[in-house]
Amino acid sequence: MSLTNGPDRFGAGTRVIHWVMALGIIGMLGFGTYLARMTVNMSNFHLFAWHKSFGITLLVLAFVRIVWHRLTPPPAPLPSVPWQDRLARGVHYGFYALLLLVPLTGWIASSATGIDVQLFGLTLPHIAPTSEAWEDLFFAAHSALTKLLAALVVLHIAGAVKRRDGTLRRMVRGRD
Ligand code: HEM
Numbered sequence: 001m002s003l004t005n006g007p008d009r010f011g012a013g014t015r016v017i018h019w020v021m022a023l024g025i026i027g028m029l030g031f032g033t034y035l036a037r038m039t040v041n042m043s044n045f046h047l048f049a050w051h052k053s054f055g056i057t058l059l060v061l062a063f064v065r066i067v068w069h070r071l072t073p074p075p076a077p078l079p080s081v082p083w084q085d086r087l088a089r090g091v092h093y094g095f096y097a098l099l100l101l102v103p104l105t106g107w108i109a110s111s112a113t114g115i116d117v118q119l120f121g122l123t124l125p126h127i128a129p130t131s132e133a134w135e136d137l138f139f140a141a142h143s144a145l146t147k148l149l150a151a152l153v154v155l156h157i158a159g160a161v162k163r164r165d166g167t168l169r170r171m172v173r174g175r176d
């Protein structure tokens, strides 16, 4: 089993990052939606800290993923209908943009509240001024971008399960 990618296979490194992040992102979309709708009180306030810690972890993983793919480029997609190829590539680029923008807007909005953002107890820098206007703007952006991310996830899963050409097998087992 190889850690790196080859011209026709996903290595273990890429597959582990893909599935860990897929689980993390889908979990965080549900967790965030729950947070935004719950009635906040003393007993559930700590859930915000968990959401922030997992979110920052996913931001770090997004950078790791980008660097990893520069070191070991993933294989070209299996041949398919041209418009589907273009759509899949567009979704992948959209993912990379959102994997950075979603946690960053969350971090900016949270910094603007004046409350410390912590990564499992480690206090991170405030990356925005304490400001209600920034808070409203960036929480609105965080919320809207998560909806876009969820739409891309649905499209991506539909594309992956619909194909019967070894594309999914290649992301699970490495080879098609
Ligand atoms: C990939 C990572 C992340 C995902 C997928 C995600 C997802 C979500 C979702 C779906 C919501 C609910 C939005 C709504 O329905 O209005 C939400 C809310 C929230 N997110 Fe994130 N989030 C991520 C990262 C972060 C980070 C890094 C922070 C801060 C450091 C953060 C802070 C918050 C806060 C404070 C809320 C609650 C806002 C409110 O009470 O309305 N998120 N997130």
Ligand code: HEM
Pocket (backbone or CB within 6 Å): 014, 018, 021, 022, 023, 025, 026, 069, 074, 076, 077, 078, 088, 092, 095, 096, 153, 156, 157, 160, 161, 167, 168, 169, 170, 171
């Ligand atoms: C939030 C969840 C997900 C994200 C952000 C995501 C992101 C990506 C990205 C960016 C790629 C391109 C390769 C790379 O750069 O790593 C990819 C490939 C792939 N993903 Fe996902 N993915 C998610 C969930 C899933 C799920 C649930 C499935 C299966 C049902 C899936 C199946 C695949 C397959 C089969 C490929 C390979 C496509 C090819 O060979 O061209 N992904 N994914």
